[in-house]
Amino acid sequence: MAASAIPEFTGDHGTTTQEYAYSRLRNAIIVGAFAPGTALTIRGLAQELNLSPTPIREAVRRLSSENAIQVLGNRRLRVPDMSLGRFEELVHLRISLETHAAERAFPYISTVIIEKMRALDDQMDVALAAGDLDALTRINQAFHKDLYGLNPHQAVMPMIESLWLQLGPFQRQVIKTIKVSAMIDRHKEMLAAMEARDVTALCSALESDIRDGSIRLGRAILRNQAGETVT
Amino acid sequence: MAASAIPEFTGDHGTTTQEYAYSRLRNAIIVGAFAPGTALTIRGLAQELNLSPTPIREAVRRLSSENAIQVLGNRRLRVPDMSLGRFEELVHLRISLETHAAERAFPYISTVIIEKMRALDDQMDVALAAGDLDALTRINQAFHKDLYGLNPHQAVMPMIESLWLQLGPFQRQVIKTIKVSAMIDRHKEMLAAMEARDVTALCSALESDIRDGSIRLGRAILRNQAGETVT
DNA sequence: TTTATTCCTTTGTGATCTCTTTTAGGCTTG
DNA sequence: CAAGCCTAAAAGAGATCACAAAGGAATAAA
Numbered sequence: 001m002a003a004s005a006i007p008e009f010t011g012d013h014g015t016t017t018q019e020y021a022y023s024r025l026r027n028a029i030i031v032g033a034f035a036p037g038t039a040l041t042i043r044g045l046a047q048e049l050n051l052s053p054t055p056i057r058e059a060v061r062r063l064s065s066e067n068a069i070q071v072l073g074n075r076r077l078r079v080p081d082m083s084l085g086r087f088e089e090l091v092h093l094r095i096s097l098e099t100h101a102a103e104r105a106f107p108y109i110s111t112v113i114i115e116k117m118r119a120l121d122d123q124m125d126v127a128l129a130a131g132d133l134d135a136l137t138r139i140n141q142a143f144h145k146d147l148y149g150l151n152p153h154q155a156v157m158p159m160i161e162s163l164w165l166q167l168g169p170f171q172r173q174v175i176k177t178i179k180v181s182a183m184i185d186r187h188k189e190m191l192a193a194m195e196a197r198d199v200t201a202l203c204s205a206l207e208s209d210i211r212d213g214s215i216r217l218g219r220a221i222l223r224n225q226a227g228e229t230v231t
Numbered sequence: 232m233a234a235s236a237i238p239e240f241t242g243d244h245g246t247t248t249q250e251y252a253y254s255r256l257r258n259a260i261i262v263g264a265f266a267p268g269t270a271l272t273i274r275g276l277a278q279e280l281n282l283s284p285t286p287i288r289e290a291v292r293r294l295s296s297e298n299a300i301q302v303l304g305n306r307r308l309r310v311p312d313m314s315l316g317r318f319e320e321l322v323h324l325r326i327s328l329e330t331h332a333a334e335r336a337f338p339y340i341s342t343v344i345i346e347k348m349r350a351l352d353d354q355m356d357v358a359l360a361a362g363d364l365d366a367l368t369r370i371n372q373a374f375h376k377d378l379y380g381l382n383p384h385q386a387v388m389p390m391i392e393s394l395w396l397q398l399g400p401f402q403r404q405v406i407k408t409i410k411v412s413a414m415i416d417r418h419k420e421m422l423a424a425m426e427a428r429d430v431t432a433l434c435s436a437l438e439s440d441i442r443d444g445s446i447r448l449g450r451a452i453l454r455n456q457a458g459e460t461v462t
Numbered sequence: 463t464t465t466a467t468t469c470c471t472t473t474g475t476g477a478t479c480t481c482t483t484t485t486a487g488g489c490t491t492g
Numbered sequence: 493c494a495a496g497c498c499t500a501a502a503a504g505a506g507a508t509c510a511c512a513a514a515g516g517a518a519t520a521a522a
Binding site: 058059062065067083088089090092093151153163 | 249317323389397
């Protein structure tokens, strides 16, 4: 229970304990290790990670400012619930923000970056075949991140990551529900548009990638719920 | 020095000490009380606010996750510097995000909210006449916030506020530099578009409001700098 | 006069301890 | 039988303390 709740992963955990706690919790949320609505306690998380409550509190505060964790009025913590309205809002925001990011990254696209992204896309096929959903999520995000990060002055990446954090807990429900074979992405289309240096086609493929990847499925699942809330 | 550095203000300071520290620091940054590049210390801020370092640390961590405060590798804190590239990126982002927010708030516009916003616009004239720049900033933000918050499922407001935080320290430099009489906003245009229920006109006026309010002035000032960096 | 080194001060970090609040469970009472 | 209350356990908040790392200043050497 303890070890399985917060998945381990290899990556940059930073230098301080607080950064370590932050990266562990952040990863857990973004890959969907916590279901929407899960209640969390600082002391409980501290015990799971074998840390004192102090760095956990700081990590939780950061995540609350990124809207990945809700701090309720009664001082209790929870992973936010998902509703149809909020879900659609988040997906629309993803499209707006990521399209914006792609447009502003566009002038910096090079053959080097296209090859790098193609390699990531290949890695996704491997992870898909292995059924490693955590890795699939992380590689998919790396693919998008590499593109948006091309713009050296970009300030949008932290906001996009906040959206990924907010969608993470629910996204996993979606991924678990559908057949893996049904998972299509538009990465090949995006790469082709990048090679053709066609910004319109790139944004169009990106929008489809986001929309296909979530909105249909999300709607289907949420519509089946009794109320507006999913747990 | 101590009392003058972090301005006091009336508003919701929350229930916990950490929330109080957060709202004081947040307000200080958003109204531009700290110049870009200012170095901060946790213990120093704690002394200024008569608190222990713990809640300050938590508030600072939250602000760092909103990109309002930079945590340097050597454990030092600073208000981020502004460069021409970053400034233009932030303004473009403001336009994208706030246009998005206005579009999605549009169906919820009512005469009640138009009147509320008109009242805020009137308050701005008062603050302008009184030369109260802090109030001017806060009322202007309340004006925009009232509009964007109409959409009950909106998730974009925290991101817009992150942008305001990032522009705050520099914005004050801009406001101090230009004559107060030159400060024009497009709020009347926005209100007219809202009354006419014209979403295109609203977004157009909003974009002008953001652009006129910052980009020309920002460019002029930053272009005059020797390098790319302003302090 | 300039540069490198050393020591002292300052600061961030994280664990612990105490205090207060909240919750949950069982009991009493209507 | 249900609703409200009381008590005990658990949790969050914040101060404090101890430790380690980073800066700055003073001194010595070139």
